[in-house]
Amino acid sequence: MRVSRRILVAAALAVLAAAPARAAEPVLVFAAASLKNALDDATASWTKETGKTARISYAGSNALAKQIEAGAPAEVFISADQAWMDYAEKGGSLKPGSRFDFLRNALVLIAPAAGTGNADPQFALAPDLGSRLAKLLGGGKIAMANTDAVPAGKYGKAALEALGGWDAVKGQVAQAENVRAALLLVARGEAPLGIVYATDAAADPSVRVVATFPADSHPPIVYPAAQTKAGKNPDAAALLGYLRSPAAKPFFERQGFTVIDGPRASQ
Structure with a gap:
């Protein structure tokens, strides 16, 4: 009986080892509508380099901030101004210490x-x-x-x-x-x-x-970015780190953004 049980356990472990690894869940990004072209290109490059993926919802920053406040499952928020990022932060929607100034525009x-x-x-x-x-x-x-x-x-x-x-x-x-x-x-x-x-x-x-x-x-046009407090995807920090890296910079500069240099987000 013990031998049979050991054989069954070994067989089950062998099946699990042979099964393909479950694909990582995409990072859900809420981003200002003006970012679409540049951010689509940058995240596609990240996917090509890492095999990880992002799913992006584009809209006005005001709508996105309120959706996050209401419990939308975003893991990254990129706003087109400081005011709506402030709104999200004051409401307790952001992961402490993850916010940074990302881009400038005209x-x-x-x-x-x-x-x-x-x-x-x-x-x-x-x-x-x-x-x-x-x-x-x-x-x-x-x-x-x-x-x-x-x-x-x-x-x-x-x-x-x-x-x-x-x-x-x-x-x-x-x-x-x-x-x-x-x-x-x-x-x-x-x-x-x-x-x-x-x-x-x-x-x-x-x-x-x-x-x-x-x-x-007009007030300075600055795009801050941050992880959300409710986000659980461990790849969110890695994505933000990539977006701030030299590898992603050309995708934003090609569209006319100015990338604000700074330390990368934690991996």
Whole structure:
């Protein structure tokens, strides 16, 4: 009887050893919509190098922060501004010590690439901006992410206010749920002008940059990243470490981001 039992145990162990290892679960990343092209490329490279995978949900940072607060199973959060990362941190949603400043971006005024329309390719963000923007719009809309909640929209509103153009165009703003949705309105020709990040304009050949907003006309555009407190995937730290590494840097710089140098996240 004992011999038979030993044989059965040995056979079971042999079957387990021969069975293929269960694939690791993907790291679930919640990321600002403006990161899509660069982050897709960077995580694909990480997968190629390590065999590990990431699953990314893109949306406005405000929506993502509130989803995490409500218990969404994200393991990494990358916001397009400090305010929504602060919101997540104050709510106890972040893993202590995991937060860092990751990327910088710029803000631009765009128009459809096909035909110049009413937009002046040499448009300058100078005095009398409001009346000149209104003239360029010609009764149309200026596409922006939600100006009360989405980082790109808040930055855009701040820039227009600083340059004296907000009051003239605030009634003509087509507010979108995120910056990529605002980009799409201009790319389709549904809005003659839009305000998006420089990286969004670089990602879509259907639009052209009309002007770049001065950096001092809006708060610094910084993308912080962190692990979530509820995240259990051990590969989350490794992914963040890769995203900060020299290997991933070109994917972000190619889209126009500035990578903020710093120590890698713990492995």
